[in-house]
Amino acid sequence: MLLHSLNQEDIKKSFSSTFYARGHGYYRSNRVHDLKISSDNNEDKISATVAGSDIYYVTITIFGATGKVSVKSNCTCPIGSSCKHVIATLLKALDKKPLATINTSIIKPAVAPPVLPIKNNQPSPAEDFRINLWLKNLEATVTKTTNEKTVDETYSLRYILKFNDDVLKLNLILVRRLKSGMLGSTKDFSKNSYNHEAHLFPIDHEILKKIDTAQKIENNYQTYYGYPIKGNHFEKLLPDIIATNRCHFESANNPAVKLTGTKTATADWKLDNDGFQTLHFNFFDQSVGLSLFIINQLWYAKKEAGEIGVVETGIEQNLLALLLSAPKIPPESAQRVATLFMQQEKLSVISKPKLFSNHTIEKLKPVICLCLTAVPVKQYGFHNQQYQYYFSEKAVASLSFNYDGRVIDWFSKDDTIHQVQNEQLTQYVRDKIAEKKAMDELKSHQLKLIGDVQMYREHSDNAKAHHYFLIGHEQHDPLDFTAQTIPLLRAQGWQIEINSDYPYQIIDEPIDEWYSSIDDSEGYDWFNLELGISVQGEKINLLPVLQQLFKKLKSNNNQFDLSKNETVLAQLPNGKYIPLPVERVQNIVNVLIELYDSNSLTNGDFLQLSRLQAARLLELEAAVGAAQLRWFGGEKLCLLAEKLTQFKGVEAVSVPKKFKGELRPYQQEGLNWLQFLREYEFGGILADDMGLGKTVQALSHIAVEKSTKRMDAPTLIVAPTSLMFNWRMEAERFAPHLKILVLHGSDRKQNYDSISQYDLVLTTYPLLKFDKGILLKNTFHFLILDEAQCIKNSKSLSTQIVQQIKSKQRLCLTGTPLENHLGELWSLFHFLMPGLLGAEKQFNQVFRIPIEKNGDQDRRAHLMRRIAPFMLRRTKNNVVKELPEKVHIVRQVEIEGAQRDLYETIRVTMQKKVRQEIAKLGLSRSQIIILEALLKLRQVCCDPRLLKIDSAKKNKAKSAKLELLMELIPELLEEGRRILLFSQFAEMLELIEVELNNKKIAYVKLTGQTKDRATPVQQFQNGEIPLFLISLKAGGTGLNLTAADTVIHYDPWWNPAVEDQATDRAHRIGQNKTVFVYKLVTKGTVEEKILEMQQKKRALMEGLFSDNPSGKVALTEKDLQGFFEPLEPMVER
Incomplete structure (x- = not known):
């Protein structure tokens, strides 16, 4: 046997490494069953079943001679041959001894084959696998049939019908069904995907099996364009597909295809004016717009309506395909076709072509016809911000020749032209000399065939456009051809036709008059200007025309560089061009160019002017007079224009003496x-x-x-x-003389009636919706x-x-x-x-x-x-010219609600403790309890979560200062500021971090726990990160952070020198920008007292909190009492 000459290494070398590895895995996992080996006529035949995602059937034929063996294989899997299933079968066959060779020539038909005894009652592994798979599919089908909700209906299988080369093709796709019931995204369906099968109904499984069967029987396998619907089996299957109500032409968004009734048609010959005849099917019900195609019988389709059905013609089916592909029959061939149709009985149901007995041949001079139009041309270039293939509309000319009413294209291969009139056939001989002269004339005007331009010729999509002449190729202006060459050709007797899609049409009518009007309706802060012309009684607004003209105009300092006697072509909104005399528009354009710099056209194509631009109207009016332009309206606007024209600049204003401040x-x-x-x-x-x-x-x-x-x-x-x-x-x-009303608080309504008695009324954005009524009354x-x-x-x-x-x-x-x-x-x-x-x-x-x-x-x-x-x-x-300068800004915020209550609770409690401690030990020996008390008050001011006592945890108060900070930081960053944020409390920085992360604001941080101090400093100094969180103790000294221009002190520190040192991380040698120093202070609290003492009692505070143990404590009990003063009553909300 030839199988004996093979080994595993031979098999491994003969297949791809990927397939071999998979096949070897199948072989080792014992997936090959029902193996049969036989040898006959110098061939070894192997068959087996292989268990994969399905049961696949493998047949292998080994032939040739020892030392030079060939293997032919087939498999029912989608790959078909040389697959992993074939490899697994070959490897399994090497392990088995072949069955005895059977010579079928000596087996007598009368003799029955021997009955083999059953060794045991257990099924073979292959049989067991097939049974389990069958039971699984049976159970799934029953389940789906009885309860269709088990089908995953997020996607549904859709059967899409398309025509390709007159053949109906079937494509399978999955379409997502949206909650709204509409159809969403699509994806190709794969029969080998378990995920895709989850979306199938039982009928879909049945149809897919029938498709596989039809493919094998009809030998019509799936191609790139889909399954070809050809043959008897596909014809029988098509109604089942349509019955799903999920079959569509072209797209799943189109109506579901309906199987309509059989239509009856007869075949007949249709005569064209040029004498050619085409086989045509006429429907008894006078249906039109139908596509005809062959499956097994002749079918029709009306794609727009989603209709499909069979056509009955009385013509044998084996002739229909040939008849559908019949060419146009020229007059010279009509006799031969008619003879065949008369001789063949099967064609007798079709009328024969019309015959012409009389022919005349004439020679005429053609009329040259040139049609200007536009065609889409495919090209490669930079389009939509990338290099790609794209179509663009090109201005072109089509050349043809008119012979006594019969028109023929220049590229036609026919030497003669036919014309049928009153059943008389006339034949014209083309004048090749006159036609060539016309071709040369076009080329002399720089027109070039699209087929001769390499960048267009190389694209097959441009094949139909090759015979057009390209207008304006390379550096040649198509407007010049239209404005100058076309009149010359007309004068030579050419017939010129200009299609509506030609992009360079020129109006050749005189301008009746120019007009302008202004709408300055009462109550508006803007005005509408219209400028236009009248041509044959029709008004044309020129503003959009001139706007486009300005973009293309070659000018010098906004002046025309053309002669006064010349014209300039301006494009109208309808796409046509009109020649405008330079002398009449020059002055107007000079003014309108400036107006367009600060205005834009409205949807109604008016020029919209604000009152500040009104001064320009005086210049425009002068230009209008020079151009003899009729002017309508604008009296009120001109008054404002005169006022603005007399404006000489912003005048200095004296600051009132009652204003308590000196303005920079x-x-x-x-x-x-x-x-x-x-x-x-x-x-x-x-x-x-x-x-x-x-x-x-x-x-x-x-x-x-x-x-x-x-x-x-x-x-x-x-x-x-x-x-x-x-x-x-x-x-x-700054303005203590102004009477101020803070319209805020729960009792603000009592001030509603007295609003008019105040100079300054303060309110907030959140209160607008509550106070809308009273605010709108005032x-x-x-x-x-x-x-x-x-x-x-x-x-x-x-x-x-x-x-x-x-x-x-x-x-x-x-x-x-x-x-x-x-x-x-x-x-x-x-x-x-x-x-x-x-x-x-x-x-x-x-x-x-x-x-x-x-x-x-x-x-x-x-x-x-x-x-x-x-x-x-x-x-x-x-x-700020005297940089660097420090600008100190104090931002106050008032604590309220739960935070305010907690502060008062701590204040009262700690005040009592401090008093008791001072009474017991004296002021100089009570610093620990004093610092503890003040620390807790400062923590409440920063954020109640810093306070580690039960009452604070239960309070769950929000931090007014943190909210202020998170309003301030985004605003500063938006201005491009680079910020150092200092706090004494490292835990406060952690709370700030949470808020920054929530707002997705980038930052770096340095605290006492930071081991690598260089990296965050470098990131900040290099401009990578704009926000630096620093604990006062860790980063208050020793850093050079001159990239910063803003310093925020979240909480005021007792020793102002420490704050100054921290601020000087940015405000130091090398700094070239003003440094703005923000201090966030809660109003009326211990923080405000610390701020006051920083300004008024710097020496006193340094004495109390100096790091030098020998420092003197000069703080009196009266001074200390200020730290524990109760909060002032809040303005009622």
Whole structure:
């Protein structure tokens, strides 16, 4: 036997290593069963079953001669041959002795085969496997049949029908079913995936088995395009597939296919005007738009309606496929076709082609026809921000020749043209000389065939476009061809047709007049400008036309560089071009270019101007007069234009004597700017960096209004709750003459009726929804929003309420007018001056999308120029020239609720202990109990969780200071600040870390537990991380952190020198920026007393807490009593 000449090494060398390894694993795990080996006629035959994900049947034939053996294999698995199942079978066969060779020629038919005795009553392993698999499938089918909920219906199997080369193909996909009932994502179905089988119903299993059977019988196996639906078995299976109601044409989103009734049709010949005849099927019910195809019989399909059915023609089935593929029959061949149809009885049901007995041959000069159009052309290049293949519309010309009404393309291979008229066939001979002359004429105008351009010719998708002439190839302008060459060709007698999709159409009609109009309707802060022309009585708005023209115009300092006698082609909104005389538009364009720098067209293609741009209208009016342009409307706008034109700049404003403060130069400029906005009734954003005194500038602005008696109503300040008391403190400090109402607290309603009696009304964003009614009833002089980024969401309730509050002027104070996206900036300006930036949808289209998604720097500059007059922003580097300087800022916050109650409990308890200790030991010997008492009070101020006593744990109070910090840090980081955050309590830094992690703010930390101090310092100094948490003891000395420009002291330390040393980590040699030092202090607590003592009793505090044991204690009991004073009554909420 040839099998004897093989060994495992031969098998291993003959197959891929991957398949061999898998096959060897199957062999070793004893998955090969029912092995049979026989030898006959110099061939060894092996058969077996192999247990895999299914039972697969393997047949192997070994033939050839010893030393040169060939192996042929087949397997019922999807691979089909040379698979792991074949390898496992070969390895198993090497272990077995072959059965005795059987010579079938000597077996007598009458003799029955011997009956083999049964050795035992146990099934073989293969039989046992098949039985178990059969039982498993049977049980699963029964379960699915009786309870279909066991089917995973998140996906469903869909049968998709598509045509490929006139053959119907079947594709299997899984489609996700959404909760809404709609269909979602799809994926290809695999019969070999257990996960995919979970989505099948019993009918699907049955259909899949029938597909496998039909494939083998019809020998139509799955291809890239799907299963070919051909043959009798597939034809019988198709109705079952359609019956699932999950069969669709092209896509699962299309209607389910319906099996409609049989249609009857007859075959007939259809005669074209050129004498050619095509075999055509006419349906008795006059159906149209049907696709015909062969499965076994002739079928029809109407894909749009999802209909499919059989066509009855009376023609034998074996002829239908040939008849469907019949070519167009030219007049010369009609006789031969008719003869065959008359001779063959089977074709007698089809009428014969029409015959022509009379022929005439004529010679004519053709009329040259040129059609300008556009076709999609595939090319490779940079598209959508990457290199890829893509289609682009190209302007092209198609050339043809008209012979007495019969038109033929230049590339046709026919030497003659046929025409049928009144049953008379006429034949024309083409004039090749005249046609070539026309071809040469086009090429002389730089038109080139697409098929001759290599970058287009190499793509098969462009085959149908090869015969078009490309207009504007390389550096040639297609507009020049349209404007200059086309008139010349017309003059030569060419027939020129311009399709609507041709992108370079030119209007050849005179302009009747130019017109312009302005809509300055009462009550709006913006105005609509329209500029246009009238052609044949039709008005055409030229603003969008000119806007496109400006982008392409070759200019010098915004001036035309064309002769006054020339014209420039401008594209209209409908895609056509119109020649505009340079002399008539030059002056207008010079003005409109500047207007376009700060405005954009509305959806109605108007130029929208804010009142600040009104001054430009005087220049435009002068330009209009020079161009004899008719002007309509705009009287009120021109009055404002005259006023703004006479404006000579922002005038200095004197600070009232009652204002108790000296403004820095930049703050004085801010006051001047605020007064300028007030004079012209504009709103604005004061967007100075944090710490530059926006509050002081706003208060000075209010004080000016008070002193000039223009303020006949109160000013409403809306601020975050954490800043409420800071506003009151600053107002009392700098403008004590102003009467202040803090509209806050549970008893605030009692002040509703007296709001008009105050100069300054303070409220918070959270209270707007509760006090909306009373706020909307009042009219305020100024409405000022502090931390105005709180209204960055245009849809929020607070934003909508402040937009309704009436006031003479609106102002926003914020160091971060933009945090995440430009929509926030739009929300602020929509509050200040509705319409300045247009509607939100228009703003997104004109500015936000181009800037944020496309990085359009021109649009960004455009936007900034538009808002520049209404936003004043100074950074510390701009205004603090004597760097480095330390600017100290105290941020106060009032504790409340559970935290306040806990503080008072600790204060009262510890005050009693301290008094008892001092009475017992004296002040100088009571420092331990004093420090313990003050430490607990400071811990409560920082965060009650620092206090490790049961009452604090039960209290579960929140930290007002921590909330203030978490408002401050994001704002500072948004400004680009680099921060050192110091605290004496390492555990406090851990609590801060939790909040930073929740807000996903990056930081580094240094405490006494930090072993590697260099790494966090380096990360901060190198600019990798903008926030450095440092425990006062560990990092207060010995570090050089000049990358920082901001220092935050979370809790005040007794010894101001220690704080100064910590601050000097940033404020030292090498620092080139102002260092802003923030101290967070809880109002009215021990922290405030420490702060006062730092300023007033520095020597006293150093004496009490000096590290030098010989230091003197100069603290009296009176001084100490100040630390334990009760909290002042809260402003009622």
